[in-house]
Amino acid sequence: MALTFRECTPNDLDTLIRISRETFAAAFEQANDPKDFNDYLKKAFHPDKMASELDDTHSFFYFVFEDEVLVGYFKLNLNDSQTDIKNPDAVEIERIYVLESHQGKQIGAWMIHQIIGLAKGMGKTFIWLGVWEENPKAIKFYQRHGFEKFDEHPYYIGSDKQTDWLLRLDLQ
Numbered sequence: 001m002a003l004t005f006r007e008c009t010p011n012d013l014d015t016l017i018r019i020s021r022e023t024f025a026a027a028f029e030q031a032n033d034p035k036d037f038n039d040y041l042k043k044a045f046h047p048d049k050m051a052s053e054l055d056d057t058h059s060f061f062y063f064v065f066e067d068e069v070l071v072g073y074f075k076l077n078l079n080d081s082q083t084d085i086k087n088p089d090a091v092e093i094e095r096i097y098v099l100e101s102h103q104g105k106q107i108g109a110w111m112i113h114q115i116i117g118l119a120k121g122m123g124k125t126f127i128w129l130g131v132w133e134e135n136p137k138a139i140k141f142y143q144r145h146g147f148e149k150f151d152e153h154p155y156y157i158g159s160d161k162q163t164d165w166l167l168r169l170d171l172q
Contacts, residue, residue: 002066003065003110004065007060025041039159056081058077058078066105071098072111096115112145145169
């Protein structure tokens, strides 16, 4: 299994929307109210919103490939494009998803290592992310990679107010 990644371009918009919706639905649809969930999907992954995010000079989407097959993606935010902290010394992982058919292959762990390398290459001192408090599998995954909880913030799926744990990994 050879894994690679590349930064997404505006030409990737349709594929990015498709994989974003597919991976998010696989991860969270069952645990949310259908109306709230569908409202969220329409808003969060609307073509105009996704195109705007792709055009943001401080946000970066990356496709991950196993050999030549698209298996996941991640999104990083810097500076004022971060959703919460907005610290110039930090990189936010806003999204990190692996297609359901490719989970269990350590692709997520590989992605974390690539993100650490990118962040260090940018001279950043820490990486942070938000993870739903009711997603113990993801929390354990991040903790295994050295992330520690430092705060919480609200996250809305439609009108449903949920709580994300904010996790941090220092890069010293």
